[in-house]
Amino acid sequence: MPVFLNTSAADFEQGFRAMLSAKREDSSDVNDAVTAIIRDVRARGDLALCELTARFDRLQLTPATLRFTPEEIAAEVARVTPEDRAALMLAAERIRAYHARQMPEDASWTDPEGATLGWRWSAVSAAGLYVPGGQAAYPSSVLMNAIPARVAGVERLVICVPTPDGIINPLVLLAAQLSGVDEIYRIGGAQAVAAMAYGTDTIAPVDKITGPGNAYVAAAKRQVFGRVGIDMIAGPSEVLVIADGDQNPDWLAWDLLAQAEHDADAQSILITTDPAMAQAVAAAVDRIIPTLDRAAIAGASWRDYGTLIVVRDLAEAAALSNRIAPEHLELCVDDPEGLAAQCIHAGAIFLGAHTPEAVGDYVSGPNHVLPTARSARFSSGLSVMDFVKRTTMARLTPGALAAIGPAAVRLAASEGLQAHGASVQARLGTLNERLTE
Ligand code: NAD
Numbered sequence: 001m002p003v004f005l006n007t008s009a010a011d012f013e014q015g016f017r018a019m020l021s022a023k024r025e026d027s028s029d030v031n032d033a034v035t036a037i038i039r040d041v042r043a044r045g046d047l048a049l050c051e052l053t054a055r056f057d058r059l060q061l062t063p064a065t066l067r068f069t070p071e072e073i074a075a076e077v078a079r080v081t082p083e084d085r086a087a088l089m090l091a092a093e094r095i096r097a098y099h100a101r102q103m104p105e106d107a108s109w110t111d112p113e114g115a116t117l118g119w120r121w122s123a124v125s126a127a128g129l130y131v132p133g134g135q136a137a138y139p140s141s142v143l144m145n146a147i148p149a150r151v152a153g154v155e156r157l158v159i160c161v162p163t164p165d166g167i168i169n170p171l172v173l174l175a176a177q178l179s180g181v182d183e184i185y186r187i188g189g190a191q192a193v194a195a196m197a198y199g200t201d202t203i204a205p206v207d208k209i210t211g212p213g214n215a216y217v218a219a220a221k222r223q224v225f226g227r228v229g230i231d232m233i234a235g236p237s238e239v240l241v242i243a244d245g246d247q248n249p250d251w252l253a254w255d256l257l258a259q260a261e262h263d264a265d266a267q268s269i270l271i272t273t274d275p276a277m278a279q280a281v282a283a284a285v286d287r288i289i290p291t292l293d294r295a296a297i298a299g300a301s302w303r304d305y306g307t308l309i310v311v312r313d314l315a316e317a318a319a320l321s322n323r324i325a326p327e328h329l330e331l332c333v334d335d336p337e338g339l340a341a342q343c344i345h346a347g348a349i350f351l352g353a354h355t356p357e358a359v360g361d362y363v364s365g366p367n368h369v370l371p372t373a374r375s376a377r378f379s380s381g382l383s384v385m386d387f388v389k390r391t392t393m394a395r396l397t398p399g400a401l402a403a404i405g406p407a408a409v410r411l412a413a414s415e416g417l418q419a420h421g422a423s424v425q426a427r428l429g430t431l432n433e434r435l436t437e
Contacts, residue, residue: 002306098365114400128196130211137169146179152387162188193220245274253284318342
């Protein structure tokens with residue numbers, strides 16, 4: 001049964017805290033298994049990749065068949081229907097247009113002392129994009145990872161995607177093609193992450209690994225962090241829908257179930273000012289679940305983590321939303337912009353009754369790789385910024401060094417770092433000599 005809460009009830013705070021702290025992913029033993037897999041890939045390279053792929057994905061590979069050939073990609077892509085191709089191209093265009101606006105600008109200025117200062121952005125050289133493929137195919141995730149990387153200017157893009165029993169969704173390869181990625185390996189899980197981080201004879205290592213995946217992928221990304229950069233740990237999906245009493249309960253039920261059908265560990269929450277709306281949405285969810293192809297997954301998610309909260313007013317809803325810090329936040333209210341201004345912790349906000357979250361999974365433009373498990377309090381969804389880094393720049397004239405160098409000498413002395421101070425003092429001495437000549 002989903003949880004029903006009412007902020008007017010005496011035990012509300014207790015129930016809300018229990019809901020917030022409910023553990024939604026169990027990764028016991030996963031870490032040890034992942035450590036062993038990474039060690040194996042580092043030691044035995046391609047051979048380990050082939051053996052692990054046979055074990056987990058039931059696919060016999062050799063080092064020569066780890067990578068999709070151009071002919072294999074072309075043959076798969078040819079199977080895509082014109083309708084699917086058109087939809088994917090629309091998505092790609094919209095995602096590209098959105099992310100093009102995110103590119104940050106370099107800066108440079110000269111201060112009154114004569115120091116020219118600034119910063120410069122440059123792309124990582126090589127990025128590895130993990131595309132999940134164990135239980136479902138995610139062409140949309142290919143676009144969401146590869147397009148920001150391309151916009152940032154990443155030169156080498158690598159995709160790893162598991163192909164259980166050798167089956168690949170051709171749309172995944174078309175999405176890669178549309179994003180200009182042709183280095184695609186048919187491997188998944190922790191072994192794919194290890195291969196991209198450490199490299200093998202066949203796969204050159206990358207500098208940054210991005211993309212969602214299951215618990216093994218998430219644990220592997222954590223373990224290789226430092227050797228390579230990672231984007232974030234994106235866990236089971238979540239949606240919070242805030243609705244007033246003037247909504248279509250069926251629409252809201254579909255939105256809650258769109259998240260629940262992802263994963264038994266997904267979480268869907270409704271906050272409403274209208275107790276009758278809460279009841280109507282709960283009834284609609286119960287009616288719809290048995291009709292879903294993924295009824296078992298959606299049903300388990302709704303039963304274990306589904307939550308309906310009745311609040312006194314929308315200000316109270318915003319305050320609770322900020323405590324939840326949801327991955328996805330839907331505002332189905334009269335003045336969504338006004339409410340959004342109060343909701344400061346959320347990965348992505350969908351404003352108004354005609355902006356279902358699912359449209360953001362595919363075609364609206366913003367990225368669908370988003371922070372989960374309350375990490376929207378301090379982090380953001382995948383963006384161009386994940387594929388660039390900032391280098392600071394400084395150039396001093398002799399006059400600038402004369403003006404600010406003595407303070408550096410003093411501070412170096414206070415830290416006991418003799419060579420630091422001397423490197424500045426030597427130049428200041430030369431400047432003084434020149435001045436007295
Ligand atoms: P996956 O590609 O993440 O994982 C499949 C791989 O897991 C296999 O190739 C195998 O190597 C490894 N594995 C499976 N069982 C193992 C075991 N017992 N020991 C060691 N390794 C094992 O695909 P998936 O399983 O379908 O999971 C995809 C996940 O990604 C889902 O949880 C989904 O919700 C999530 N997802 C998130 C987003 C997002 O943007 N946040 C998008 C798409 C998918």
